[in-house]
Amino acid sequence: MDNSRYEIRISGSGGQGIIIAGIILAEAAGIYDGKYVCQTQSYGPEARGGSSKAEVVVSDDPIDYPKAMKPDLLLAMTQKACDAYIFDLKPGGILMVDSTHVKQLPTTRAIALPFTQMARERTGKEMMANIIALGTLVAITGIVSLRSLEAAVMSRVPKGTEELNKKALEAGIEAAKGITDKAQEIGMEFYESIADE
Amino acid sequence: MLLQGNEAIVEGAIAAGCRFFAGYPITPATEISEVMSYRLPAVDGTFIQMEDEIASMGAIIGASLAGTKSMTATSGPGFSLMQENLGFACIAEVPCVIVNVMRGGPSTGIPTQVSQGDVMQARWGTHGDHPIIVLSVSTTQDCFSITVKAFNLAEKYRTPVIILADEVVAHTREKIFLPHPGEVEIIDRIRPNMPPDWYIPYEDTSRGVPPMAAFGEGYRYHVTGLVHDSRGFPTQRPDEVKGLMSRLFRKINQHFFDIQMVEEEATEDAEILTVAYGSVARSARRATREARHRGIKAGMVQLVTLWPFPRQILEPKLRKLRAVLVPELNVGQISREVKRINQGVTRVETLNRIDGNLITPAEILSRLMKM
Numbered sequence: 040m041d042n043s044r045y046e047i048r049i050s051g052s053g054g055q056g057i058i059i060a061g062i063i064l065a066e067a068a069g070i071y072d073g074k075y076v077c078q079t080q081s082y083g084p085e086a087r088g089g090s091s092k093a094e095v096v097v098s099d100d101p102i103d104y105p106k107a108m109k110p111d112l113l114l115a116m117t118q119k120a121c122d123a124y125i126f127d128l129k130p131g132g133i134l135m136v137d138s139t140h141v142k143q144l145p146t147t148r149a150i151a152l153p154f155t156q157m158a159r160e161r162t163g164k165e166m167m168a169n170i171i172a173l174g175t176l177v178a179i180t181g182i183v184s185l186r187s188l189e190a191a192v193m194s195r196v197p198k199g200t201e202e203l204n205k206k207a208l209e210a211g212i213e214a215a216k217g218i219t220d221k222a223q224e225i226g227m228e229f230y231e232s233i234a235d236e
Numbered sequence: 237m238l239l240q241g242n243e244a245i246v247e248g249a250i251a252a253g254c255r256f257f258a259g260y261p262i263t264p265a266t267e268i269s270e271v272m273s274y275r276l277p278a279v280d281g282t283f284i285q286m287e288d289e290i291a292s293m294g295a296i297i298g299a300s301l302a303g304t305k306s307m308t309a310t311s312g313p314g315f316s317l318m319q320e321n322l323g324f325a326c327i328a329e330v331p332c333v334i335v336n337v338m339r340g341g342p343s344t345g346i347p348t349q350v351s352q353g354d355v356m357q358a359r360w361g362t363h364g365d366h367p368i369i370v371l372s373v374s375t376t377q378d379c380f381s382i383t384v385k386a387f388n389l390a391e392k393y394r395t396p397v398i399i400l401a402d403e404v405v406a407h408t409r410e411k412i413f414l415p416h417p418g419e420v421e422i423i424d425r426i427r428p429n430m431p432p433d434w435y436i437p438y439e440d441t442s443r444g445v446p447p448m449a450a451f452g453e454g455y456r457y458h459v460t461g462l463v464h465d466s467r468g469f470p471t472q473r474p475d476e477v478k479g480l481m482s483r484l485f486r487k488i489n490q491h492f493f494d495i496q497m498v499e500e501e502a503t504e505d506a507e508i509l510t511v512a513y514g515s516v517a518r519s520a521r522r523a524t525r526e527a528r529h530r531g532i533k534a535g536m537v538q539l540v541t542l543w544p545f546p547r548q549i550l551e552p553k554l555r556k557l558r559a560v561l562v563p564e565l566n567v568g569q570i571s572r573e574v575k576r577i578n579q580g581v582t583r584v585e586t587l588n589r590i591d592g593n594l595i596t597p598a599e600i601l602s603r604l605m606k607m
Binding site: 079 | 238
């Protein structure tokens with residue numbers, strides 16, 4: 040049954056740009072890559088600080104159930120989100136965390152990068168952490184092409200912030216390259232299996 | 237295009253010819269108002285944010301009487317406020333579309349979570365004996381096409397039509413294909429072709445739907461919430477009261493086959509059947525496919541029309557089944573209807589979830605495997 044179905048959950052707290060990250064990823068897949076896509080979200084009544092979650096399901100076939108059942112990839116931008124959703128992850132799925140906020144990793148098989156800290160250092164704005172994380176996520180999974188991702192980011196972000204967002208994307212992609220190189224170095228097959236999918 | 241269900245509802249409404257929207261923003265229906273506020277002026281339509289939902293309902297009735305296709309959108313608390321004027325639209329036979337994006341309830345409930353608790357309210361929320369058409373949507377594509385259908389039914393039968401959406405379908409962004417304007421079937425109300433002096437506004441016709449004159453076109457007539465005679469004036473004469481009430485029912489009842497819509501999945505040789513609607517239908521479709529994959533003869537009927545309940549379509553199927561499962565996000569509203577028409581013919585099981593989350597395909601599948 041629909042082997043091409045790939046489920047991504049992006050989670051964190053309100054104000055981190057979780058849902059917009061989901062929308063950008065969905066637009067990259069649906070509009071620019073021409074795949075079937077469903078993007079759903081759940082959030083509390085608060086404007087900031089509450090838990091926030093966005094899900095993106097990408098498939099080559101029409102999608103029946105629009106939400107993630109067993110995410111192939113979980114991106115957790117807070118400790119709380121990581122703790123809450125880690126057990127939903129598909130066996131062999133990818134856990135990706137923002138190590139600026141996630142200090143306790145539930146597994147050694149995780150991609151931990153300090154997205155928020157990188158955002159502060161590379162762009163001067165912590166709020167760019169979501170775009171950096173998207174860059175890493177896409178570079179590692181290849182779920183959409185990097186060109187599509189860039190096009191989707193550019194069409195969604197406010198005018199005047201294009202350069203900043205480009206910088207953030209590049210930082211994320213670069214970080215991903217560091218990770219995949221390292222994985223190859225130590226002979227981990229973890230990332231190769233992703234490439235096969 | 238990647239659209240939210242709420243945005244697709246707006247596109248459907250505009251494609252159907254809606255040019256007036258009055259509403260009061262409310263989660264999870266707010267995007268409908270928001271998008272309407274800039275989409276309508278772009279097509280020479282009118283958007284008004286009213287002081288509340290009572291006034292919103294009044295405004296769309298007024299706009300429709302003036303000849304403009306009109307719509308409002310709300311969620312549970314606002315839908316409660318609309319009930320009195322909704323009854324007015326029923327008895328005065330004013331075509332209009334009301335979208336209720338269901339949230340958890342009662343009262344303010346859980347604004348950002350999914351529910352299907354308003355199925356019975358949509359049927360019986362306004363007082364008095366009355367027919368009503370209620371449609372449900374489960375995908376973004378539905379949001380477009382069913383909204384068009386809702387306007388068509390409203391115009392064709394001069395009745396309010398309610399679209400029940402839920403938080404999941406309203407907020408899911410999904411790739412959809414919008415048809416070209418010429419490809420969409422659009423139905424408009426029948427207008428009087430006689431001179432104004434000859435016009436009898438509530439005259440009985442074979443279809444049971446009298447022609448409708450727009451205010452301001454020279455046809456003077458009386459519109460009231462009181463039971464009225466064929467000229468629109470209040471009456472208590474038993475023959476006239478009965479005449480009006482029976483016509484209101486007849487105009488819907490004699491067109492069941494036009495109004496009642498379902499979608500089927502693998503029902504031909506099914507031994508067990510899931511009856512679902514709204515977002516839950518997507519879970520049910522997935523579960524049905526997975527069950528078939530495992531060799532279980534499962535099928536699914538997705539109810540598009542909730543009211544009038546599609547009895548004629550469902551009843552013959554029940555006789556061929558071992559059991560029926562009705563999953564829904566309430567403690568059992570449509571399952572009561574299925575049991576009512578089932579009359580003990582087969583086994584009807586329920587699967588209910590009221591914690592603010594969608595029923596998952598796995599939950600339905602595990603029930604199907606036990607049935």
